[in-house]
Amino acid sequence: MSLLFFGKxxxxxxxxxxxxxxxxxxxxxxxxxxxxxxxxxxxxxxxxSIPGTEEVIRIPARMVPQIRKACDAAERAASGAGSPELR
Incomplete structure (x- = not known):
């Protein structure tokens, strides 16, 4: 597995x-x-329900920019537009 990091x-x-x-x-x-x-x-x-294989997590609102970039990259990759990367 290879993960592309978008931020903390x-x-x-x-x-x-x-x-x-x-x-x-x-x-x-x-x-x-x-x-x-x-x-x-x-x-x-x-x-x-929340199955044992799942967890409810909180992500601070201040991380929206990093998550937005990650979502955009994931969407591009899922649509066949190439691997996710910062552009």
């Missing part, structure tokens, strides 16, 4: 911060975030 949360330390990548082979988004607290999980459970 600019307001957290380098060791513990939400991050965004795109899998270059599948064009899947890969996101690291803070685990949702009990209140967040309870709210999400109103819409369906």
């Amino acid at each position: 949360d600019p307001d957290t330390d380098e060791d513990h911060c939400p991050s965004a990548w795109v899998d270059e082979k599948t064009a899947d988004l890969v996101l690291q975030g803070w685990k949702g607290d009990d209140i967040t999980r309870a709210e999400c459970l109103k819409f369906g």
